[in-house]
Amino acid sequence: MLKHLFKLDFLFINQYLPYFLLGAVVSLLITRLTADATITFWIVISNIFKNLTISCTLSFFINILARTVFRFRNNFYKDEAYLTHTLPVAKSSLYLSKVLAMLASVVLSSALLLALFYFLFPDFQDILKVNLDQSLASSLLIALIFLLEISYFHFATYVSILLGHRSSTHRTLRSVGCLICLYSLPQTFLLSIIYLLSRVSPDFSFIFEAATPDAFSLRSAYPLAFLVSGFYLLCGLLYGYLGYRLFRRGVDVE
Amino acid sequence: MKKTHSSPLLEISSLGKTFEKTPVLSDINLTLESGKIYGLLGKNGAGKSTLLKLINDLLVPTTGNIRFKGHPLGVASKSRIAFLPERTYLDRQTTVLDNLDLFATFYSNFDRKKAYSMLASLDLDPSIKLSTMSKGMQEKLQLVLVMSRHADLYILDEPLGGVDPATRDFVLDLILENFDPSSSILISTHLISDIERILDEIIFLSHGKITLTGSADALRAQYNQSIDKIFRETFKC
Numbered sequence: 001m002l003k004h005l006f007k008l009d010f011l012f013i014n015q016y017l018p019y020f021l022l023g024a025v026v027s028l029l030i031t032r033l034t035a036d037a038t039i040t041f042w043i044v045i046s047n048i049f050k051n052l053t054i055s056c057t058l059s060f061f062i063n064i065l066a067r068t069v070f071r072f073r074n075n076f077y078k079d080e081a082y083l084t085h086t087l088p089v090a091k092s093s094l095y096l097s098k099v100l101a102m103l104a105s106v107v108l109s110s111a112l113l114l115a116l117f118y119f120l121f122p123d124f125q126d127i128l129k130v131n132l133d134q135s136l137a138s139s140l141l142i143a144l145i146f147l148l149e150i151s152y153f154h155f156a157t158y159v160s161i162l163l164g165h166r167s168s169t170h171r172t173l174r175s176v177g178c179l180i181c182l183y184s185l186p187q188t189f190l191l192s193i194i195y196l197l198s199r200v201s202p203d204f205s206f207i208f209e210a211a212t213p214d215a216f217s218l219r220s221a222y223p224l225a226f227l228v229s230g231f232y233l234l235c236g237l238l239y240g241y242l243g244y245r246l247f248r249r250g251v252d253v254e
Numbered sequence: 255m256k257k258t259h260s261s262p263l264l265e266i267s268s269l270g271k272t273f274e275k276t277p278v279l280s281d282i283n284l285t286l287e288s289g290k291i292y293g294l295l296g297k298n299g300a301g302k303s304t305l306l307k308l309i310n311d312l313l314v315p316t317t318g319n320i321r322f323k324g325h326p327l328g329v330a331s332k333s334r335i336a337f338l339p340e341r342t343y344l345d346r347q348t349t350v351l352d353n354l355d356l357f358a359t360f361y362s363n364f365d366r367k368k369a370y371s372m373l374a375s376l377d378l379d380p381s382i383k384l385s386t387m388s389k390g391m392q393e394k395l396q397l398v399l400v401m402s403r404h405a406d407l408y409i410l411d412e413p414l415g416g417v418d419p420a421t422r423d424f425v426l427d428l429i430l431e432n433f434d435p436s437s438s439i440l441i442s443t444h445l446i447s448d449i450e451r452i453l454d455e456i457i458f459l460s461h462g463k464i465t466l467t468g469s470a471d472a473l474r475a476q477y478n479q480s481i482d483k484i485f486r487e488t489f490k491c
Contacts, residue, residue: 083344168273
């Protein structure tokens with residue numbers, strides 16, 4: 001049953017992915033074709049499409065976030081919940097399907113974007129090489145941190161919805177309030193730890209001392225990257241488990 | 255889930271539900287047996303839908319518990335209970351056929367032949383998209399999906415609520431024709447005169463409490479009037 005649920009959730013989340021992908025391909029191609037333009041008109045066009053490319057890239061992840069949250073809330077609390085909760089499926093499968101569909105969508109979108117940039121924008125490879133100390137491990141670490149933070153944010157959103165909907169009034173408002181706390185408090189805690197470490201360890205001191213982005217080298221930031229990725233992983237696991245426990249206790253549909 | 259002779263079909267004990275310190279249901283004790291049609295009758299806001307939601311695991315009880323064939327609610331009970339809520343819950347971007355596939359995938363007791371036969375009697379084209387259907391037609395589709403399951407207990411929340419008076423008898427006949435006599439139906443409604451003819455047992459609910467239960471025939475004999483009249487007198491403002 002988990003397979004069927006996952007299919008439904010994954011298809012719903014990625015329903016508009018082909019359109020975003022098409023938009024990204026078109027804008028990237030035009031950006032690439034007009035990259036060496038010398039005529040003002042084409043320079044303007046190039047800049048417009050550069051921004052459009054960034055928008056398309058962001059929309060991949062905004063789309064996932066919006067649709068996973070929408071799916072989670074509607075499937076578990078709104079009209080659709082009358083079908084979801086009466087299906088002969090274990091509660092754990094209902095929750096796990098949402099989590100797996102979200103993770104798969106994030107990984108798929110990230111992979112598609114990286115592939116797009118790599119094949120359609122050769123300069124991007126040079127940028128990566130310069131900025132990431134010419135190391136594949138560095139690029140993977142960056143991607144890992146990115147994926148972990150997005151996943152952690154999604155898990156925080158799920159827990160917020162579950163906590164906010166325990167009350168029968170102002171459910172959306174309470175969910176937003178919970179999300180602000182669940183996301184910002186651990187981030188503040190992490191920043192405090194990094195600041196304290198920077199006082200005692202040279203591995204962390206550069207982050208509060210570097211004056212320009214050029215001074216930032218990922219290789220020198222490995223300890224920081226491992227700390228951050230470990231922290232996001234821990235928070236993600238914690239929120240994922242908390243969400244599961246809350247969901248297992250049952251929900252009150254509207 | 256094996257049915258045991260000692261366990262009733264559905265057993266509700268000391269059930270209560272409170273929303274933000276406001277009790278909506280309190281101390282509900284009820285037992286449903288197989289092979290009967292139960293009418294859950296009460297005014298708007300009496301707690302009928304809340305009770306049905308609790309039976310279908312859509313709400314968490316504040317107190318008490320519900321057991322289906324002697325077991326707590328769970329995957330097994332959900333596969334044997336067919337619930338028709340008063341809301342339309344199907345995805346409007348899907349077709350009738352998509353929903354038949356969905357039910358066939360998740361419910362092993364879904365009878366596709368029966369569904370097609372009911373769709374034909376309702377003049378519903380399986381290829382039609384739900385977004386092009388009226389709310390009434392979507393409700394009929396939901397009724398078809400629910401009644402196409404070979405369930406032990408059918409729970410119908412206001413099945414006549416969105417149906418015009420001319421179609422009510424047709425819908426009731428559809429329910430009666432497609433339900434296995436060995437199973438039970440629990441119908442919630444305030445349109446008692448329309449439904450009275452099919453009820454075996456009556457449950458009156460008022461202000462979150464069960465005020466009267468009994469067999470329909472016994473109540474008619476005791477009060478010497480129809481269930482509809484008894485309801486009107488019991489609940490008159």
